[in-house]
Amino acid sequence: MQISGAQMVIETFIAEGVTTVFGYPGGAIMNVYDEIYKQDGFKHILNRHEQASIHAAEGYAKASGKVGVAMITSGPGFTNAVTGLADAYMDSVPMVVISGQVPMSLIGTDGFQEIDAVGISRPCTKHNYLVTDAADLPRVLKEAFYIARTGRPGPVHVDIPKDVTAQIAEYNYDIEVNLETYKPHIKGNPRQIKKAIEAIANAKRPLFYLGGGVINSGASEVVREFVHKTGIPAVETLMARGVLSYDDELLVGMLGMHGSYSSNMAMSETDLVIGLGARFDDRVTGKLSEFAKNADVIHVDIDPASISKLVNADFPIVGDLKNVVTDMLKQIDKIDSDKYESWRETIINFAELHPLTFHEDSDRLKPQWVVKRVGELLGDSANISTDVGQHQMWAAQFYPFSRPNQWITSGGLGTMGFGFPAAIGVKAACPDKTSINFTGDGSILMNVQELMTAVETKIPVINIILNNNFLGMVRQWQTLFYDKRHSETDLTAQPDFVKLSEAFGGIGYRVTTKEEFDAALKDAVEKNIVTFIEVIVERFENVMPMVPSGGSLFNMMLLEKKETK
């Protein structure tokens, strides 16, 4: 059929099963928005900033496991979106982002709202396209969705000049993707798998090191089975929270800079790291030369470039995790789980020596208590998004995650302002779950305009602002490593968060006690409308334990021992 480029975009979305698109219109993308107006195949959510559109699509993708879709205009619309693209790229989030571009005749003339969008998005997308002929659009969009969700997922950016969206061409979406140069490696090499199983069987102190790839690959279930059948303890990265349930006896905890003492010690003492979909990020490894020093490394990853990038893999296996772990499970009888009993006990001893905890020694509420309390009250019924900073680490440490895709955070890029729009996307994907965004008094202001989006679309996100009047994580580093020179981190100047939410049509609470907090959260869940719960917390609380930047995992700054109340 002969249709316009703009119509092709709509048809493609419907054919791909897209039900929600996040975006913001503008001059160069108007033809497409005109078609959005005419259709009812999917819902468009109007964010109030392009960056928020991308984060919302990320939240949607992370919570649903589907490809997130966002649409923006050229020039500033696109440049506003770049942070989101980079965020999605770092965290391997499957996304298709469409941007308008000035008409082809104006490209290269410094036209109004012109910027070399594909030039800018190149290093922060998995792939990108500038479409110069509407006849190419069906193929390009089909490839874009395919590339976004296969292999190591990531964002794909498609830049479409305005005249191409107006151009009429033949549309046929019933085509096969045929990319000779892109063939992700799905199945693990059987010989390597056999060797890895032998290595596990021979190891005395093996340790699972689970990364976000487990969630991306939809492998949580088989990984749980693998862990339970082998009886091998597991640590999770920030991105892997929820792969194992918080109450799983074999879950040691989160490792890394703010990981638990037991996790980091287990990693330091292990003789075999079984890395599944993790990428040995610097926030995880600390000082590389001391990381898992006496261990061999099995590394399963869909991305060959992640293998032996930072830590040499003795048993590299390239493949899709779900596939590889399923193959590994077939040989599991070679592994005797009783063999690791004393190793499990060693790890329990680490945890008893320095448990992950906090002291309630302040007149003000402790931020960790707030996280724990939300966990007690909402637990599995909530999806948890965060912004970036101290609150993010406390949420990762203390929330009782029980399932994959429950935890939505900006890990790789560490984008302040991610949480609120992401939580909107999460709620759009999972309307039956309460969508919580743990945020800080710094982060929340970085996409606060999303109050309007949430009010307009009736998406009830509950933002829990852990307010310490500081840019807390930077303040913590200044306290610890810059001799308490708190340069530009004191955020005493603040809006009235309650009134701010109310001004947009949301609701707000300011709480200072446990009772007030419980009442506010209960009320917010019942009212089902976008909420700010501002919790006044201890100003100088530090995230502990902590591996100082560049330090070794086994050399942690620990919480001072005190008699707990």
Place this chain on the structure above:
Amino acid sequence: MTVNSENTERRVVSVIVVNEASVLSRITNLFSGRGYNITSLTVAPIPDSKYSRLTIVTAGSIRVIEQITKQLHKLIPVLKVYEHADLVEKEMALVKFPISENLNEISILCEAYNGKIVNSGGNMIIAMVADEPKRVGHFLDAIKRYNPKEIVRSGAVALER
């Protein structure tokens, strides 16, 4: 187990890519963005195909070279990446000399490096040599005394044996 940093080595990497817009900048962006070196880069279409071949001379430790190869592979339009061990490598250089120099000697030198004088004008000549990059370097050292006015090197091309 951590990878030890190793000595930097010169390596030649050939990349087969789909001929399409901005494919070259994808490659060069990758090098600059990840802090890899490009000593030289040549690119030309492969006859009767939709592909082009790039020859990149780079330097790095074994680990860096391995990463370069893998990262290149990750780019969607990249078909193949060869990191050459056993190869035939050639480079061309053009040199402009004043016509007043000893053309006889220049000509003999050129011949020793698979070259000759390829053009002459009113007050200059242009000589061409084509040889292994290292030998091209030797040639350029040798002709310094003939006051070369301009020198252009093509960058290396290579084929595996």
